[in-house]
Amino acid sequence: MRRIHVIAAVIRDDQNRILIAKRPDHAHQGGLWEFPGGKLEEGEQRFDGLVRELREELGITVTQARPLLDIRHDYPDKSVRLDVWLVTGFDGEAHGAEGQPVRWVTAAGLDEYEFPAANAPVVRAAQLPECYLTTPDMNDEQALFAGLQRAKEAGIRLVQLRQTQLSGSAYRGLVERVLERFGADFRWMLKGDEPPEWPGVGWHLTGRQLRKIWEERCAAEASFAAGAPLLQGSSPGVGAVPPPRRAASLFAASCHDAEELVMAAELGVDFVTLSPVLPTQSHPGATHLGWERARELIDSVNMPVYLLGGLGPQELSQAFEAGAQGVAGIRQLWELAGE
Numbered sequence: 059m060r061r062i063h064v065i066a067a068v069i070r071d072d073q074n075r076i077l078i079a080k081r082p083d084h085a086h087q088g089g090l091w092e093f094p095g096g097k098l099e100e101g102e103q104r105f106d107g108l109v110r111e112l113r114e115e116l117g118i119t120v121t122q123a124r125p126l127l128d129i130r131h132d133y134p135d136k137s138v139r140l141d142v143w144l145v146t147g148f149d150g151e152a153h154g155a156e157g158q159p160v161r162w163v164t165a166a167g168l169d170e171y172e173f174p175a176a177n178a179p180v181v182r183a184a185q186l187p188e189c190y191l192t193t194p195d196m197n198d199e200q201a202l203f204a205g206l207q208r209a210k211e212a213g214i215r216l217v218q219l220r221q222t223q224l225s226g227s228a229y230r231g232l233v234e235r236v237l238e239r240f241g242a243d244f245r246w247m248l249k250g251d252e253p254p255e256w257p258g259v260g261w262h263l264t265g266r267q268l269r270k271i272w273e274e275r276c277a278a279e280a281s282f283a284a285g286a287p288l289l290q291g292s293s294p295g296v297g298a299v300p301p302p303r304r305a306a307s308l309f310a311a312s313c314h315d316a317e318e319l320v321m322a323a324e325l326g327v328d329f330v331t332l333s334p335v336l337p338t339q340s341h342p343g344a345t346h347l348g349w350e351r352a353r354e355l356i357d358s359v360n361m362p363v364y365l366l367g368g369l370g371p372q373e374l375s376q377a378f379e380a381g382a383q384g385v386a387g388i389r390q391l392w393e394l395a396g397e
């Protein structure tokens with residue numbers, strides 16, 4: 059089946075609301091909500107297609123946009139490439155120029171609407187920020203709190219609480235105190251062998267955990283196929299994957315190669331980090347992916363990818379060009395918040 063190249067737009071206004079439109083009942087995936095856009099024409103440049111579609115469908119003129127997510131999806135009757143752009147500047151008043159209902163909704167509000175199946179990662183990408191901070195190990199809790207306060211003021215919105223020097227119970231105690239103070243300021247991602255029990259708090263797997271859970275799941279499926287009774291929760295592997303999904307809690311994994319990206323995608327993560335893109339201070343001699351390989355790997359998956367390893371906010375536009383959601387980091391993002 060020939061793949062249809064579709065340009066779609068996550069359009070954000072100055073109140074951070076996102077525009078969605080309802081597809082006509084008779085259309086492919088009709089009656090569902092969508093991000094406005096349509097088919098790229100023969101020989102047309104991607105940006106030109108974006109401008110044309112939004113003029114036709116919404117009566118607006120795009121003035122500022124960048125690629126957000128590029129994915130491939132096969133419906134039973136149609137294969138599409140959804141080439142999604144983030145539009146942050148436009149002239150005119152957006153309206154349903156083809157008679158379609160349109161609505162401005164908050165990023166979290168997108169969860170309340172029904173989209174075509176291909177859109178799940180697009181909704182995630184629309185909800186996730188450009189930068190993903192991982193906390194550096196810090197023995198001084200007051201300094202950690204002061205750093206988080208600065209990160210908040212610097213506009214960081216997604217944070218992984220990582221403190222490798224702490225034991226399980228000390229880490230849990232810290233989580234309680236951090237959530238009490240900063241629970242509403244960031245979307246939190248936690249480490250651990252189990253999904254976090256705090257509502258709305260996400261789970262970030264290490265590459266090693268990802269492989270282990272993956273292997274357990276394959277083993278469980280193999281014994282199921284061989285006719286072994288599979289009671290729910292009877293296998294630790296099955297019990298651990300996937301985590302009970304609350305609408306607001308994210309599931310993510312650290313990936314380092316094509317194999318781990320496939321595992322993460324199959325386990326249904328919301329996003330991944332991919333590393334190391336560049337040599338890092340902590341592992342200066344280690345092999346790194348480089349920009350070209352990072353771009354190839356991002357292109358091979360249908361989910362938001364944060365690039366990690368020697369990167370900071372100054373590499374954001376390069377990361378977007380490579381197709382990434384943005385950059386993840388410890389040092390560069392923590393230092394962005396100032397010491």
Ligand SMILES: Nc1nc2c([nH]c(=O)n2[C@H]2C[C@H](O)[C@@H](COP(=O)(O)OP(=O)(O)OP(=O)(O)O)O2)c(=O)[nH]1
Nearest residue numbers: 064066086087092093094095096097138174176177
């Ligand atoms: N615009 C858009 N299309 C989507 C989304 N999700 C998704 O699966 N699609 C699919 C549905 C369609 O098969 C295809 C988009 O085609 P379209 O019907 O919008 O194309 P178009 O605007 O050029 O319309 P037309 O001239 O063919 O009527 O992509 C989405 O969020 N936005």
Ligand SMILES: [Mg+2]
Nearest residue numbers: 094095096097
């Ligand atoms: Mg359309």
